[in-house]
Amino acid sequence: MQDYWIRSVTDDGTVRAMAAVTTRTVELARQRHATAPTATAALGRTLTAAGLLGTVLKAGQTVMVRVLGDGPLGGALAMSDSNGAVRGYVANPDVHLPLTPTGKLDVGGAVGRGTLHVTLDLGMRYPYHGSVPLVSGEIGEDLASYLVTSHQIPSVVALGVLVSPDERVLAAGGLIVQVLPGADGGVIDYLEERARVLPTVTTMVSSGRTPEEMVLAALGEVRSQVVERQPVRFRCGCTVEKVRGVLASLGEDELRDILSEQGQIEVRCNFCGKRYTFGEDDVQKISGGRHATNGERPAT
Numbered sequence: 001m002q003d004y005w006i007r008s009v010t011d012d013g014t015v016r017a018m019a020a021v022t023t024r025t026v027e028l029a030r031q032r033h034a035t036a037p038t039a040t041a042a043l044g045r046t047l048t049a050a051g052l053l054g055t056v057l058k059a060g061q062t063v064m065v066r067v068l069g070d071g072p073l074g075g076a077l078a079m080s081d082s083n084g085a086v087r088g089y090v091a092n093p094d095v096h097l098p099l100t101p102t103g104k105l106d107v108g109g110a111v112g113r114g115t116l117h118v119t120l121d122l123g124m125r126y127p128y129h130g131s132v133p134l135v136s137g138e139i140g141e142d143l144a145s146y147l148v149t150s151h152q153i154p155s156v157v158a159l160g161v162l163v164s165p166d167e168r169v170l171a172a173g174g175l176i177v178q179v180l181p182g183a184d185g186g187v188i189d190y191l192e193e194r195a196r197v198l199p200t201v202t203t204m205v206s207s208g209r210t211p212e213e214m215v216l217a218a219l220g221e222v223r224s225q226v227v228e229r230q231p232v233r234f235r236c237g238c239t240v241e242k243v244r245g246v247l248a249s250l251g252e253d254e255l256r257d258i259l260s261e262q263g264q265i266e267v268r269c270n271f272c273g274k275r276y277t278f279g280e281d282d283v284q285k286i287s288g289g290r291h292a293t294n295g296e297r298p299a300t
């Protein structure tokens, strides 16, 4: 199954559900960043969280999720747009902790105590920023706390990443169910009861359930319609031109220093792990281009 997300709402608009399968996306992120299993789970949950928050964005808007704790992971960051393009990284990809007593990857232990930050860039003058203290560092509960605290929307959030003994990602995905203003009290009780007996996301995804089936499992008798569906993929917006732009801002002297020390200039994109290398010719072009944009003639 290709990765994708859906957004579904009830006819009266009082209950909303978003679900995503992100197995391939998280596996690609693991390969790009060479993450160890606990770090893979933390990164995968953060990427999936960003992807799910992206389901309510409009074209050109973005969301950034940062999980900043005092644990060995050193933080996780993920971004998404409205089209399911997600990217992100963790500060320390090598983190792998002993499993929890229930045999789970110890994401909460890797994250530690700290803060969850969500930044929505809605194309306004300033982005909207909200943050909450981490509840457990498991990311799902933390995101639910954020949605209740910052948006006053009671939400059930489930995120999961299943990693095989050979470290590959076997299943990843997530689900958010939200009760919006005007919802019937009986419906709220019913959904809370369903949430308690809902299989874990990794159980559902690894048994081949689609996002539509995950929403059905969460909503039960509460009927909803899928209003949007988008493919999810790990995609970064970095390009060689953008990296050149960053290098140009360092100035020619600095670039020549790096070149003489290291023989080449290597830049690694934090978000996707892609490496860009530049040599003597490139430095000449970069600094030449910089002078040209300043209205000067390029030095030859």
Ligand SMILES: [Zn+2]
Binding pocket: 236, 237, 238, 269, 270, 271, 272, 273, 274
């Ligand atoms: Zn990149």
